[in-house]
Amino acid sequence: MPDSTPRLILGSTSRYRRELLERLRLPFEVVAPLVDETPLPGEAPADLAMRLAVAKARAVAAQHPDAVVIGSDQVALCEGTVLGKPGSFERALEQLRLMSGREVVFHSALAVVRGERVSSEDVMTHCRVRELDEASLVAYLRAETPYDTAGSAKAEALGIALMASIRSDDPTALIGLPLIALTRMLVDAGIDPLRSAAPREGAA
Template structure:
């Protein structure tokens, strides 16, 4: 059995691309950053915690945990949750480069496999009216960094530098496919 420790529709849609049967489960993990925790440390810890929480309820199953955070000069930018926070995040990122750290952890019992992807996004200079039009059109309130690169958000960028384009959406499928092969899955 394969379980995605997430209720994210974005991660579920990404995992479906691998055409493996899986279930989803809510991990019930506190996602509050720890004092002094870097964005990279945060996503590693949370991906592991999510996989651990669901694996404890489903012994014998392989469980996938994943987490993502935006890193603006070492400051963690998570999901905005609402319009004003999304506007502020995008205004802060306009004309700048932001790193997005996406971790994935595959766990069954004591066996753990993990990987982290870092994607660099170069935002173009953004006028306040552009940001407002974008946020009102796509309402990316549940997305780290306040955009959906798979949608209209792509118009906000000058470039995306990545080893895995799915990582920016929330689940690094290239890394995950490798972890699943290590675990014995036939992918593809």
């Protein structure tokens, strides 16, 4: 990478976001953002996701003012209910029962901070979940154990079998880091993945 290219930091400890960012083949560091993620009273899901994405990026940027920092947050909404990370089989089953046969909207908020400049975007994904019986839901949870995922459905893995349809402008948004929007924002911040990507081992 050219010396003039700024450092890149992912302000997240999510392994899913780290794995997604690795697709761009850019060198980056990972720093945990120390941000209170408690929703504000009456805060809309989209506003919550965006506020936290920006707050995470700004918190890390304050420690590393020379870097370009990525912050992201995701909130899922079904029938007016916000679906967070279930954390347990019982809560995941409750979420999937609610989602069965219904639409779930995922707000994948993204923020990129460089100095005083903040770019942000909310990439929405509309998922229609199949009507599923209890046995199918239990079998999925036993096989996948998606207890660290908002909405309990990993569409990048077996969770795709839960879906009747997925609509989004960015196929990576649902996994947690919208790479199409991120690429655009990184270019604006001075990092072009196509020009800065590390070559694969053995490449000519």
